[in-house]
Amino acid sequence: MKLDDIKISRAIVEGYMEELLDYLDMDVAIGGGGPSGLTAGYYLAEAGLKVALFERKLSIGGGMWGGGMMFNKIVVQDDGKEILDEFGVRTEPYDEGYHVADSVEATATLCSRACKAGLKIFNLMSIEDVMIRDEGITGLVLNWSSVEMAGLHVDPLTVRANAVIDATGHDCEIVRVVERKIGPQLNTPDGRIQGERSMWADAGEAALIENTREVYPNLYVAGMASNAVYGAPRMGPIFGGMLVSGKRVADMIIERLK
Template sequence: MPLDERIITEAILETYCAKFKSCLDLDTAVVGGGPSGLVAAMLLAREGFNVALYERKLSLGGGMWGGGMTWNVIVVQKESLRLLTDVGVPVTRFRDGYYTADAPTAASTLAAAACQAGVKVFNCVSVEDVVLREVDGAKRVTGLVLNSSAVELAGLHVDPLVVGARYVIEATGHAVEVLKTLVRKNDVELLTPSGGIEGEQSLWAEVAETNTLRNTREVFPGLYVAGMAANASFGSYRMGPIFGGMLLSGEKAAREIAGRLRDRHEHA
């Protein structure tokens, strides 16, 4: 049968538009497709929630692809191994407490697992703002303002589109871009010690790994931080190419949000 380029275009158009339309009212929107964002999105989707992930770049995986200094191997701790092995990532014991995985395998397998779980992925999409509403007398994040990454890179003035979300997970890493926009444009106080963004400190892997998990929480009503964004928000250290805390952070964010969504549905 001869190929018709118009039908190819029609297939892409209709399928993409249907996917986008299905995400106008989300249970959770995840911003950033690194390891913490992928794990959080995957686990929430597995529970049947409507989840979309927005990634500015073309590929998913964040900083995991490059390992350390482009030497594409990552290190994880025993506590987080199950989050890799459960999706089929091979790991190798290096010595007690230290395990290695091939970085491209880990990044691509986590991305595939999230998609197969039902996460709707929108790559080449940038989040340029949040939607704020007054809910029970207090401001709350209730959605995202989206634009094409190509529009952002070109510096064009093109108006964005909007999706609604009951919860948003900020997983943009060191840049903590969503939170910076929220603070810059609105007179709001965060759930941090100072009420603002505490900022990232220099590298201290042991403390950073512990604090990544501790700092994974709601930073503003409706907005959670996970992964390195959690440490940048609450003022802790960076950790380098060890990824156990990142994976566990995504799991914690998913667990807390799932509990709140279930409670919300039960009392609706």
């Protein structure tokens, strides 16, 4: 077969544009492709919802590839192991209630299973703003990460969603935009972002589940963004809470939208 370079270009441009057009309207838009965003995306897609995830970086997986200080292992507790089991990620028992997984296998598998479940991932896109209407958040404002990185003066485009998840990690970037735009109206004690506390695995993991919630109408937080918004500790390379938080936010949205 003789290859036609232009046909290859056409296949890529047509395929991408078709999907981008399709996802201008969706049920759920997720910001951030770390463990919590991927887990949420998997369960939402499994439930039959139309869901896309927007990730700033080239690679999906956020802070899970590097394990702890580049020792590429992650630790999960029993409830996190149950989720890894469902994904088909192998774990080794360590001590009672502690399980160890290879972070590369875990990250790659989460990404693969979420895509196969029907989650559409757009990488290399940065969320720079949200759409705010009377009823709450109604969508995301996106631009190419390369535009952001180069500091180019290029206007963004928008996508509409019935629910948005901030899974952007420690910086809780989506909630931060909302706070900046509308002032202290978040569902937190003083309406503002409370800020992440110093590392304490036990307290951080316990608080995370409680903190996985709707922080403003139609805007949910999951993963490390939850603890950053609600003023709870970070927890380092223990990932059970991230997975459970992703599942929890998915369950909350499924119950609401279905």
